[in-house]
Amino acid sequence: MADEVLSTTIPRGDRAGWRDIAGPLVERVLGRVRAVLSVARPVTWVLIAGAVVLWIAGQALGWWELTVAALVIAVTLALCALFLIGRTAYDISLDLTRTRVVVGERAVGALTLSNPGTRAILPSRVVLPVGSGRGTFSVRRLAAGDSAEELFAIPTQRRGVLQVGPVSVVRGDPLGLFERVHRRDEPVDLFVHPRTVLFAGQSLGFLRDLEGLPATDLSPDDVSFHALREYHPGDDLRHVHWKSTARTGTVMVRQYEETRRSHFVIGLSRSPADYRDDAEFELAISAAGSLGLRALRDSQRVEVRVQGRSLPAATGKQFLDSLSALEPSRPREGGIVPLAGVVAATLALASVVVLVCGSAVDAAQLRVACSRLPYGARALAVVAQTDAAPSLRRIGEADVLTIGSLDQLAGALRKVLA
The missing domain is CATH 2.60.40.10 (Immunoglobulins)
Structure with a gap:
């Protein structure tokens, strides 16, 4: 019967329009009600409930003391509510x-x-x-x-x-x-x-590469031609420039600029299982940040991989911003060994790869991780172990550097490059 009355008062075609008008109106009314109710703190609702109970009990039992207590609470609430009056349109x-x-x-x-x-x-x-x-x-x-x-x-x-x-x-x-x-x-x-340290010189050098960037170092054998010079005993005769030799009467050889590949990759583990405590994790982040900044200052291409994603590292500010927001990963994302596999699969042309982890990673795990890195890349592992003395060891084809504080990083790297 109700449906019949509704159908006679509101045409079916206008019901959707009625809902479109009534819906926002109801939402606004509910929003205002919620705003009014939100000004009361939880203790206020307890006092309101207490005042109501005291009033009802006083009236039912005839105890004027309960009624007076309810009135005192109500007057106090009303006076406190007056403090809400006023503009705050700053x-x-x-x-x-x-x-x-x-x-x-x-x-x-x-x-x-x-x-x-x-x-x-x-x-x-x-x-x-x-x-x-x-x-x-x-x-x-x-x-x-x-x-x-x-x-x-x-x-x-x-x-x-x-x-x-x-x-x-x-x-x-x-x-x-x-x-x-x-x-x-x-x-x-x-x-x-994170805190970082500056150190002079190219952090880990370059690898020579046919598709790399020209350097200022001159070489007798490369693909980037630089100039001609006189022949010296021991020079490769394949590089003699015969036309210039015939024109000048002096044997002239080609001189080249070295081209170098500068793809610097940092694999930073954020797995909690690779660190003994939070201090090691923060030390590892600071070490990775210091290495990445040095590589960016050397105009190298820097790529940073952590479990589950890569970090933006086009500029120093962008790189440090991404490190600021870095949090530990979930256990299912694995530790340093799976991370090394991701680096090898996605960055096969890397020239230098630095793996950064904590002291909970043992030598066997480091050996497996370094063996998974791209072929031909120079490998270095940096192990963060708080309060440890700096040390350098060799595991497979990789140098493994252990540091106990960030201030030890620059001196320890000099041992690697020596």
């Missing part, structure tokens, strides 16, 4: 002097609030989320056109990417029963880069 500007810092440095910023309206804004609290924590600022009363600036510093004890903001303006009562929050501005990402 113009907010969040400015970080640097959005990229090294772990251990402090990120300094400023929070500017201004009143663009024609009426004063009562004192408020401003909350600035920083990662999992937050900072709170008390803002004085701002007259029309007035502004206030709050300076802050963010300490960085750990590598990571911290989201700073969005800024929230909070109006509430002294008892903390009600709180009205208005979010302003957009969050800003703060990149906390």
